[in-house]
Amino acid sequence: MANTFPDNWNKLTPEQKLDWRLAAWAAIEGKPLNTPQAVANFTAATRRYIDVLKLREPDRVPRTLILGDYVAHYAGSNPGEFFYDYPKAIEATIKFCKDFDLDYGAGGNFMPGKLFDRLGYRLYRWPGGALAPTQGFQFVEGEYMTADEYDALIADPESFAMRVYTPRVMGALGGLGMVPSFFGTVELPFVPFMLAGFSAPPTHEAFKALLEANQIVLEWFGANAQLGAVTLGEMGLPGTMGGFSKAPFDYLGDSLRGTRGIMMDMYRRPAKVLAAVERLVPMAIQMGVGAANGSGTPFAMLPLHKGADGFMSNADFKKFYWPTLKATIEGIAQEGVVPMMFVEGGYNQRLDIIAESGLPKAATMWIFDQTDMAQAKAKFGSWACIGGNVPASLFKAGTPEQISDYVKKLVDTCAPGGGFFLSPGAVLDQAKAENVHAYLKTAKELGVYR
Amino acid sequence: MSQQLINAITEMQEEEAVALAQQMLDEGASPSAVLEACKQAMDVIGQRFEKGECFIPELILAGEMLSQVAKIVKPHIQQETVEQKLGKVVVGTVAGDIHDIAKDIVVFMLDINGFEVTDLGVDVPVAKFVEAVKATGAKIVGLSGFLTLAYDPMKETTAAVKALDPEVKVMVGGGQIDEQIREYTGADAYGKDAMAAVAIAKGWA
Numbered sequence: 001m002a003n004t005f006p007d008n009w010n011k012l013t014p015e016q017k018l019d020w021r022l023a024a025w026a027a028i029e030g031k032p033l034n035t036p037q038a039v040a041n042f043t044a045a046t047r048r049y050i051d052v053l054k055l056r057e058p059d060r061v062p063r064t065l066i067l068g069d070y071v072a073h074y075a076g077s078n079p080g081e082f083f084y085d086y087p088k089a090i091e092a093t094i095k096f097c098k099d100f101d102l103d104y105g106a107g108g109n110f111m112p113g114k115l116f117d118r119l120g121y122r123l124y125r126w127p128g129g130a131l132a133p134t135q136g137f138q139f140v141e142g143e144y145m146t147a148d149e150y151d152a153l154i155a156d157p158e159s160f161a162m163r164v165y166t167p168r169v170m171g172a173l174g175g176l177g178m179v180p181s182f183f184g185t186v187e188l189p190f191v192p193f194m195l196a197g198f199s200a201p202p203t204h205e206a207f208k209a210l211l212e213a214n215q216i217v218l219e220w221f222g223a224n225a226q227l228g229a230v231t232l233g234e235m236g237l238p239g240t241m242g243g244f245s246k247a248p249f250d251y252l253g254d255s256l257r258g259t260r261g262i263m264m265d266m267y268r269r270p271a272k273v274l275a276a277v278e279r280l281v282p283m284a285i286q287m288g289v290g291a292a293n294g295s296g297t298p299f300a301m302l303p304l305h306k307g308a309d310g311f312m313s314n315a316d317f318k319k320f321y322w323p324t325l326k327a328t329i330e331g332i333a334q335e336g337v338v339p340m341m342f343v344e345g346g347y348n349q350r351l352d353i354i355a356e357s358g359l360p361k362a363a364t365m366w367i368f369d370q371t372d373m374a375q376a377k378a379k380f381g382s383w384a385c386i387g388g389n390v391p392a393s394l395f396k397a398g399t400p401e402q403i404s405d406y407v408k409k410l411v412d413t414c415a416p417g418g419g420f421f422l423s424p425g426a427v428l429d430q431a432k433a434e435n436v437h438a439y440l441k442t443a444k445e446l447g448v449y450r
Numbered sequence: 451m452s453q454q455l456i457n458a459i460t461e462m463q464e465e466e467a468v469a470l471a472q473q474m475l476d477e478g479a480s481p482s483a484v485l486e487a488c489k490q491a492m493d494v495i496g497q498r499f500e501k502g503e504c505f506i507p508e509l510i511l512a513g514e515m516l517s518q519v520a521k522i523v524k525p526h527i528q529q530e531t532v533e534q535k536l537g538k539v540v541v542g543t544v545a546g547d548i549h550d551i552a553k554d555i556v557v558f559m560l561d562i563n564g565f566e567v568t569d570l571g572v573d574v575p576v577a578k579f580v581e582a583v584k585a586t587g588a589k590i591v592g593l594s595g596f597l598t599l600a601y602d603p604m605k606e607t608t609a610a611v612k613a614l615d616p617e618v619k620v621m622v623g624g625g626q627i628d629e630q631i632r633e634y635t636g637a638d639a640y641g642k643d644a645m646a647a648v649a650i651a652k653g654w655a
Contacts, residue, residue, distance in 0.1 A: 069599065125548065135546045136599045259551045263507040264514060267462055310643060312505045345625070349502075392598045392626045397634035426626050429598040 001030065001296040017336025018363060021298035022050050025238070032233040041236030045103045049240065049421070052385050053338060055362045057418035061411060061447030063103045063440055064240065064387065066342075066367070068427040069136045070436075071096045071108025080133020083113030083126055086223040097231050099433075101440050105237040109137060110227070112220035118213050120171025123255065136429050144168050145256035147265065150272040153256070154279050165256065172209040175202030243291020243300040245332065245339075247325040248280035249273075250305045262306070266320060277324040284324075285331035292337040299338045299365070302328070308345030317350060326357055333363045340365040343388070344426070347371045355379040369425035377414045386414065387421035390439060395424065395431035400438035407442040415447055422447065451479070452487040459491035460498075462508060464515055471519040481526045488516055492562045500645045506555070509644065513558050535566040537655035538588035542570030542579060544603035549596035552624060552644075556592060559644040565590075565651060576603070576610045583611050583618060590651050593637065595624040605635040612636070619654045621647060 003024060012020065026046035033039045044059065051058035069079045075092030082089045089110045097106055113128050123144070126137040144165060145153065153160045167174040184194025198204075231237045246254070252273070253262035265273050288300030306312070307321040332339040341364065347354075348371055367388035368376055380386050389410060394403050407422065414420040422443045428436075451474050458467035471484050495512050498504040539560055543553045550572050557569045568586050570578055583591060591611050593604050604627075608620045620637040623646070632640035638654075641647040 132546075136597060138548050138597070140548065141550060259506075260510055263510040266507045267464065267511050310502075310505060312507055313503075316505070316507065391628060391630065393601075393628045393630040393634070396598060396601050397630045426598065430601055 003293050003296050012336070014334045014336055014360065014363070018298070018333075018338070019336075021292070021336045022053075024296060025242075025298055026050060032229060033236055034229075034233045035236070038232070038234055038236030041103075042232070042238055043236075045236070046238050048103070049238070052387075052419055052421050053362065053365060055381075055383075055385060055417075055419040057449045060449060061415050061443050062421040063443045063447075064421055064423045065102070065104075065106055065436070066424050066427050067096075067106050067108045069109055069429040070431050071106060071110075073430070074099075074433060078127070078133045079109060079136055080113075080128030082109050083111050083137075084128045086110075086220070090223060090227045093227055094230050097235060097237060100436060101444065102235075102237055105228075105231050105239045107241070110224070111137070112216050115213055115216045115220070118172060118209060118216060120173075121169065122171060123169040139254070141258055143258040143261045145261075147257075147261065147269065150269065150276055154272070154275050157279055157283055172213075173206045175200060175204065175206030178203050179206075239295070239297050240299055241301055242295040242297030242337070243288050245284050245288035245291075245300055245302050245328065247302060247304055247307060247321065248277040248284050248328060249307065249321045249324065250303075251280050251284060252276050253306045259306070266312070266316060270320075273320060277320065281324050281327045281331065284328040285335075288328070288332040288339060289335045289337050298336065299340050300332055301340045301342055303342040304344055304347075307347075307350065308343075309347060309349045310345070314349055314353065318353060322350075322353060322357070326359065329359060329364060333360050338363065338365055340367065342367045342369075343371060344369050348375065351375055351379045355383075359383065365421075367423050367425075373410060374413050377420075381414075381417065381419055385419045385421065387423040389425045390423065392424060392426040392428060392430075395428055395435050395439070398435055400434045403435045404438045404442040407439055408446055411443060411446050415449075418449070451477070452483060452490075455484070455487040456491045456494070459488065459512060459515055460494045462511055464511065464518075467515050468518050468522070472522055475522065475526055481523045484519065484523050488519055489562065492516070496559065496563070496645055496648070499643070509555055509559070513555075516562070533564075536564040536652065537590060538566045538568070538586050539590040539592055539651055540568045540570065540579060540582045540586060540588045541592040541594065542574035542582075543572040543594045543596075544600050544607055545573060545575050546603050547595045547597055547600045547624075548572045549594070549624075552596070553594035555644045556594065556623070556647045559648050560592070560651060563648045563652070565655070574607075576607045579607050580610050580614050583614055589615075589618055590654055591618055591620045592647060592651075593620060593622045593635075595622070595627060598626050600624060600627070601631055601634060604631070604637065608636045621650045623647060 028039060033042055048058040048062045052062055071093055072079050072082045075095045077088050077092040093108055093110060113126060116126060124137055124139055125131045127133050127135050163177045167177040178200045180194055180197025184190040257265060292298050292300050307317055329339045343366055361383040365385045366380060369388060373389045376386050390406055394406060455467060455470045458470050474484050495504055495508060541557050543549055557567050560567045568582050570582055593607055595604055604622055611618050621639040621641055622632055622635055622637040623641045627640060629640050639650045641650050
């Protein structure tokens with residue numbers, strides 16, 4: 001549910017903004033909670049989550065899952081149906097939510113496949129599109145911005161995104177490249193000439209595609225609401241994912257220059273890389289905050305990619321990656337939205353750098369993957385909420401006893417004093433149901449504080 | 451001058467490295483002397499990578515420097531000298547997974563370290579691995595996969611190549627691959643990065 005902010009919003013401190021957003025997220029009023037059970041679950045689960053964010057001891061450790069295609073596979077559906085057959089995806093997700101003892105809503109990769117078809121999206125391949133229905137959606141590595149385009153990106157990132165980048169990654173939006181400058185609005189005699197700039201047929205096609213694509217998204221929102229009527233309305237499982245953003249270096253490296261390009265740019269044109277990532281910070285902040293405003297769920301996930309251990313030296317991390325990620329985290333937190341870093345890979349070499357950088361206390365969450373959790377607890381525990389680290393490999397190839405032991409050790413290490421939530425270290429596409437049950441059950445039993 | 455070339459490459463001085471290689475050739479150095487300097491530079495970079503002193507940007511840039519040097523050396527090569535290879539390796543990203551970056555680095559490091567590598571690319575069906583092992587007679591297979599969806603294809607591929615030739619050794623690696631998955635897939639070794647892949651392959655060669 002989109003937020004409607006109070007009149008004095010701009011006068012509030014970041015902490016007041018955060019508290020307002022958390023209260024709105026956790027409020028019972030206005031939510032379609034239709035059963036006493038739903039109200040009870042919702043109240044306990046939101047309170048628990050806020051407690052760990054605020055570094056307090058909750059009633060018990062909140063248990064989360066990061067779900068990819070596993071929801072579909074578990075319920076006898078497949079990723080292709082999750083992209084193209086909404087009723088089946090909804091049915092499968094409800095089955096998943098009912099079969100497992102969850103604290104929070106479980107999404108899976110329920111996506112509007114028709115949307116990506118309509119846009120001619122080239123940056124990914126997805127099940128039921130270019131991939132078989134049994135496969136998961138995947139990123140297509142490439143150089144989508146050339147090395148000589150840095151100046152254009154830096155001069156005007158939004159214009160670059162709309163007129164240069166989008167036509168490259170969305171075939172149906174090629175006409176956006178011809179959209180004229182809107183500065184023609186400033187004088188009456190200029191306006192007709194500005195509008196004449198919309199005459200090209202590809203531009204008409206692009207706007208038509210955008211309107212149709214929007215319609216597809218609204219239908220998909222409708223399907224999500226049907227799902228929410230059960231998972232939230234009947235079961236009281238709150239959503240914890242309000243929006244997304246990325247580290248500016250990852251925006252540039254993953255999706256614009258590509259891995260090879262950005263890694264060579266660090267040597268060939270370091271000043272341009274630094275100027276570009278700095279220029280992308282406001283956009284990265286807006287991405288996280290805007291989505292959280294729209295969803296009313298004040299948590300923005302930032303999946304971190306190219307700053308992991310092994311990807312670059314600590315010196316390069318401090319130079320290229322961290323300063324603008326830090327600015328993004330601070331900017332999102334400034335607006336009272338919780339940046340939730342999904343720290344993929346290992347961050348053992350980076351913990352000190354981050355811990356010593358003076359990020360706001362009790363305002364961020366960190367999901368670690370292959371990072372040493374005792375170290376993470378020691379270095380982050382006093383100022384940030386942490387979770388993660390249960391290996392995806394264990395969900396798939398381990399036994400219930402193994403995963404139970406792992407969870408127990410993790411709870412023993414990280415839960416004391418609060419500020420800890422249970423989470424896998426990676427997105428689950430594959431798992432054994434008995435392992436997921438053991439993971440949830442162990443934490444429910446052993447993660448109790450009082 | 452070959453020491454200067456080694457230094458230029460290991461210090462990531464791209465333009466200098468290419469210019470020095472050209473200068474060596476202009477001054478009558480043999481193509482093999484230039485390539486030998488490159489190889490020695492890569493040994494240094496490989497050791498630094500293992501020690502955690504150099505990282506992906508350095509591996510990628512070194513690869514780029516080497517391919518530029520190779521390009522200017524090529525016209526000077528009178529006759530192909532047959533280099534003694536350590537062994538044949540078949541490498542690919544398993545079926546369903548289209549990630550190539552890490553796999554490409556593994557291929558490059560194996561190649562530079564004296565292996566004859568057959569790179570099958572990404573989203574490689576089980577049958578294609580089997581065919582490649584059959585065609586090349588390779589005794590080492592490297593399976594890459596970034597996502598958890600790679601687990602089962604890795605298991606199937608391992609079983610298939612071992613069914614063809616029980617002597618074939620299989621190593622696995624990638625983002626969510628670990629010792630647990632090595633055991634699950636029935637592979638012989640798990641390597642956490644490109645240098646680990648080289649060390650494993652050398653152990654089997």
